[in-house]
Amino acid sequence: SFETGEGKQKVALRIRPLNDAEIEEGATTVAHKIDRQMVVLMDPCEDSDNVLRSNRSREKTYMFDVVFDYTATQDVYVATTKNLIDGVIAGYNATVFAYGPTGAGKTYTMLGLDSEPGIYIQTLNDLFRAIEDSTEDLDCSVYMSYIEIYNEIIRDLLNPSSGYLELREDAKGEIRIAGITEFSTCNAKEIMALLTKGNKQRTQESTAANKTSSRSHAILQVTVKQKSRVKDINEEVRVGKLFMVDLAGTERASQTQNRGKRMKEGAHINRSLLALANCINALSEKGGKGAQFVNYRDSKLTRLLKDALGGNSRTVMITHISPASSNFEESRNTLVYADKAKNIRTKVKRNLMNVSYHLAQYTRIIADLRSEIDRLRAKIDQQSQEQQKGEKADIREIQAEVQQYSHGEMALLQEQILSAFREQMEIRRSLMELENCNMELHVDTSRHLLTISDWERDRARARQGRVKVTEEKTDREKEEEQESGPEEPQYVTAAREEIGPLLAEQRKTMELKRELEEKLMTMKLKSSKIEELLPKRISNREQRDILTLLCKVHELELEKTEIQSAVLCKEYVLRTKDFIIQRQEQQRMLCDDIIHQQKALIEDQGLCVPEELQELYSLYFSELNDGSVDQIVDLHTFATNPRVVSDTLKDSTPVCPTEAVSPDTLREIVSDTKSISVIAAKRRSHLVKETTSRVAGLALATGLKSSVSMDSLVSALADDSAEVKRNPPRHGGRSQSKQDLKTTESRRELPERHQHKKRSRSFEASKKV
Numbered sequence: 001s002f003e004t005g006e007g008k009q010k011v012a013l014r015i016r017p018l019n020d021a022e023i024e025e026g027a028t029t030v031a032h033k034i035d036r037q038m039v040v041l042m043d044p045c046e047d048s049d050n051v052l053r054s055n056r057s058r059e060k061t062y063m064f065d066v067v068f069d070y071t072a073t074q075d076v077y078v079a080t081t082k083n084l085i086d087g088v089i090a091g092y093n094a095t096v097f098a099y100g101p102t103g104a105g106k107t108y109t110m111l112g113l114d115s116e117p118g119i120y121i122q123t124l125n126d127l128f129r130a131i132e133d134s135t136e137d138l139d140c141s142v143y144m145s146y147i148e149i150y151n152e153i154i155r156d157l158l159n160p161s162s163g164y165l166e167l168r169e170d171a172k173g174e175i176r177i178a179g180i181t182e183f184s185t186c187n188a189k190e191i192m193a194l195l196t197k198g199n200k201q202r203t204q205e206s207t208a209a210n211k212t213s214s215r216s217h218a219i220l221q222v223t224v225k226q227k228s229r230v231k232d233i234n235e236e237v238r239v240g241k242l243f244m245v246d247l248a249g250t251e252r253a254s255q256t257q258n259r260g261k262r263m264k265e266g267a268h269i270n271r272s273l274l275a276l277a278n279c280i281n282a283l284s285e286k287g288g289k290g291a292q293f294v295n296y297r298d299s300k301l302t303r304l305l306k307d308a309l310g311g312n313s314r315t316v317m318i319t320h321i322s323p324a325s326s327n328f329e330e331s332r333n334t335l336v337y338a339d340k341a342k343n344i345r346t347k348v349k350r351n352l353m354n355v356s357y358h359l360a361q362y363t364r365i366i367a368d369l370r371s372e373i374d375r376l377r378a379k380i381d382q383q384s385q386e387q388q389k390g391e392k393a394d395i396r397e398i399q400a401e402v403q404q405y406s407h408g409e410m411a412l413l414q415e416q417i418l419s420a421f422r423e424q425m426e427i428r429r430s431l432m433e434l435e436n437c438n439m440e441l442h443v444d445t446s447r448h449l450l451t452i453s454d455w456e457r458d459r460a461r462a463r464q465g466r467v468k469v470t471e472e473k474t475d476r477e478k479e480e481e482q483e484s485g486p487e488e489p490q491y492v493t494a495a496r497e498e499i500g501p502l503l504a505e506q507r508k509t510m511e512l513k514r515e516l517e518e519k520l521m522t523m524k525l526k527s528s529k530i531e532e533l534l535p536k537r538i539s540n541r542e543q544r545d546i547l548t549l550l551c552k553v554h555e556l557e558l559e560k561t562e563i564q565s566a567v568l569c570k571e572y573v574l575r576t577k578d579f580i581i582q583r584q585e586q587q588r589m590l591c592d593d594i595i596h597q598q599k600a601l602i603e604d605q606g607l608c609v610p611e612e613l614q615e616l617y618s619l620y621f622s623e624l625n626d627g628s629v630d631q632i633v634d635l636h637t638f639a640t641n642p643r644v645v646s647d648t649l650k651d652s653t654p655v656c657p658t659e660a661v662s663p664d665t666l667r668e669i670v671s672d673t674k675s676i677s678v679i680a681a682k683r684r685s686h687l688v689k690e691t692t693s694r695v696a697g698l699a700l701a702t703g704l705k706s707s708v709s710m711d712s713l714v715s716a717l718a719d720d721s722a723e724v725k726r727n728p729p730r731h732g733g734r735s736q737s738k739q740d741l742k743t744t745e746s747r748r749e750l751p752e753r754h755q756h757k758k759r760s761r762s763f764e765a766s767k768k769v
C-alpha cells in the first residue's frame with residue numbers, strides 16, 4: 001500500500017477489463033500497465049496524412065502512485081484505502097474519490113457486487129474490526145449516511161422519501177445536511193443490503209456509454225465518534241470522518257450524444273468536478289502560511305466535503321479508465337486530468353475572474369427584479385385609484401364579478417403566479433451557472449492557448465540561438481536542425497489536444513444558454529398573462545393583496561440576491577488581498593534571495609562595501625535572527641483570522657501562532673520595528689540616491705527602460721556585482737568585520753524557511769505558476 005501523507009492527494013489508476021460490447025465492436029486494448037506505477041496509452045489512430053500527428057509519438061506514458069489493470073481484484077482497496085482507517089479512528093478526516101468517465105468502473109470499485117464487495121464494505125468491515133481490537137478505553141459509535149448530489153440537489157439515499165435536503169452551516173462553521181438519516185450498525189451484511197438498496201435509488205439512466213449510468217455524485221459518509229469511558233473533566237471526544245465518493249461520470253457531452261437534460265447534468269457535473277479540483281489544488285498549495293484562498297462555495301459537493309478536505313484530511317483519488325481503443329479520447333482526457341491532480345497549481349486568477357463575472361450576473365438579476373417591483377407597485381397604485389372610483393360603481397356589476405371568481409379560483413391564480421415566479425428564478429440561477437461554466441471553459445481554453453504560445457516563443461528563441469551556434473555547419477544541416485527543433489513537451493501537446501473539446505463544449509453551453517433564455521422569456525409572458533386573468537375591477541382588495549404579495553416576494557428575492565452579491569464582493573476583496581499578499585511574499589522572497597546572494601558574493605570576494613550598506617545588512621540579518629518579522633506575520637495571521645480569534649476567546653487558551661506573542665513581546669516587537677524602520681529609513685535615504693544613479697546607469701548600459709522587470713533587474717544586479725568584483729570601490733569600504741562573520745555564521749543557523757536554497761526553490765515554483 002502507498003503512503004498517504006497528510007493533506008497530500010494521492011492518485012491511483014484502475015483500468016477495467018474490456019467488456020463484451022467493446023470486444024464485439026472489435027476494440028483493441030490501448031491502455032497497458034507497464035509496472036506498479038506506470039501506464040502507457042497508445043493512440044489507435046494511424047493518420048499518416050496528418051503531419052502533426054505523424055510527427056508525434058503514438059505512445060504516452062503516465063505515472064501514478066499505483067496502477068491496476070484488468071488482473072486486479074477488489075484488493076484495490078488494500079493498496080488505496082485500508083491505511084486511511086487508523087487515521088479516521090485517531091480522529092482525522094479522510095476522503096476517497098472514484099473518478100473517471102461513465103462506464104469505467106467507479107461504482108464497481110466503490111460499491112462492488114455482493115460476491116465481490118468494493119471499497120465501501122471492505123472499509124467498514126476493517127473499521128469495525130479495528131475498533132473492536134482497540135485496547136483504548138473508549139466508548140465508540142459509528143454513524144453512516146449515504147446521499148447523492150444530482151444537479152446540485154441533495155437526496156438521502158437511505159431515506160428517499162425525505163425529499164430534497166439542505167446544507168446548513170452550524171455555529172462552529174461546520175457543514176451539515178439538515179434532516180439526514182444516520183444509521184448506526186456494525187453488521188456488514190446489513191450495511192451491504194442498505195448500500196445496494198440506496199444505490200438503486202441513485203439517479204441512473206442509460207447513456208450511450210453505460211446502460212446504467214449513475215448521473216449523480218454518491219457520498220457515503222462514515223463518522224467515528226469516540227469518548228473516554230473514564231469520567232473526567234477534560235473528557236476527550238475524537239471525531240474522525242471518512243468520505244467515500246463515487247463521482248458522476250466525467251464524459252464530455254459530445255461523446256455520449258447527450259442532449260437537453262443530459263447536457264444540463266453535464267454542466268452541473270463538470271462544474272462540481274471543477275470546483276473539487278480547484279479546492280484540492282488550492283489546499284495543496286496552502287502549505288504552512290496559507291495565503292491561498294480555497295473556494296468551497298462553488299458547488300454543493302465541495303461545500304459538503306469542506307471539512308474532509310480542509311482539515312487533517314488524507315485524500316486518495318482512484319481514477320478509472322477503459323482499456324478499449326474506442327474509448328481512447330476519454331481515457332486520454334482522464335489521464336491528463338489525473339496527472340494534473342498530482343501537481344500543485346494556483347487558481348487565484350480564475351477565482352478573481354469568477355467573482356467579477358458572478359457579480360455582473362447578480363447585477364442583472366437585481367436590475368430585473370427592481371423593474372418588476374416598480375411595475376407591480378404602479379399597478380397596485382392604479383388598483384387603489386380604481387377601487388376608489390369603483391366604490392361609486394354599480395353594485396350589481398360588482399356582485400356579478402364576485403360570483404364569477406370564487407375564492408378557490410383566486411387562490412389558484414395566486415398559486416400559479418407564485419409558481420411561475422419561482423420557475424423564473426430557477427431559470428435565472430441555472431443561467432448563471434451555465435454562464436459560469438462557460439466562463440470556466442473559456443478560462444481553460446485561454447490558459448491552454450497561453451501555454452502553447454509561451455512554448456512556441458521559447459522554441460523560436462531556442463532556434464535563433466541555434467542559428468548562431470550552427471553558423472559553421474552546412475546549409476542542409478542547418479535546415480534539418482531548424483525543422484526538427486526541440487521536442488514538444490507533454491504538457492504542450494496535452495494543451496493542444498484539450499482545446500478542441502473545450503471549444504466544442506463552449507459552443508454546446510452557449511446553445512443551452514440560448515434555450516434557457518428563450519424559456520425565461522416564455523415564462524415572463526406566461527406570468528403576465530396570468531396577471532391579466534385577474535378580474536378587472538371586482539375583488540380589488542384580493543387582487544391588490546395578490547399584487548402586494550407578489551411584490552413582497554420580488555422584494556425578498558431582491559434582498560437575497562443583494563446579500564449574495566455583497567457576500568461575493570467581500571469574498572472578492574479578500575481574495576484580491578490574498579493575491580496581493582502572495583505577490584508581495586514572492587517579491588519579499590526574491591529580495592531576500594538577492595540580498596543573500598549579494599552578501600555571499602561580497603563575503604566570498606572579500607569586497608569592501610560602504611558603511612551605510614553594511615549597517616543595513618546588519619539590521620536586516622538581526623531582524624531575521626530574532627524572528628521579529630515572523631512574529632509580526634504570525635500576529636497578523638492571528639488578528640486577521642476571525643475563527644482563530646473567536647476560538648481563543650472561547651477557550652482562553654492561546655492558539656498556536658500567538659503562543660510566541662505575549663503582550664510584552666508584542667510591545668517589544670512594535671518598538672523594535674519602529675526603531676528599525678526609523679534607522680532603516682535614514683540609512684535608505686543615503687543609499688537611495690546612490691543606488692538609483694547606479695541602477696539608472698545600469699539601465700542605460702543594459703538598455704532597460706524605466707519599467708525594469710524583476711528578472712532583468714536581478715540579472716542586471718548580478719552583472720553589477722561581477723563588475724564590483726572586478727573593480728572594488730575605492731571609497732569608504734572596510735574588510736570583512738566581526739559583524740560580517742557573525743551574520744555569515746547566523747545565516748547558516750537560520751531556520752529552514754530562511755535558507756536561501758529553499759527560498760529560491762519556492763520562488764521558482766511561484767514563477768512557474
Ligand SMILES: Nc1ncnc2c1ncn2[C@@H]1O[C@H](COP(=O)(O)OP(=O)(O)OP(=O)(O)O)[C@@H](O)[C@H]1O
Binds near residue numbers: 017101103214250320
Ligand atoms: N474491474 C472490473 N471488473 C469487472 N467488471 C467491471 C470492472 N469495472 C467495471 N465493471 C463492469 O462495467 C460496468 C460499468 O461499470 P460501473 O457501473 O462501475 O461504471 P461507472 O464508472 O460507475 O459508470 P457511471 O459513471 O456511468 O456510473 C458494470 O457492469 C461493471 O460491473
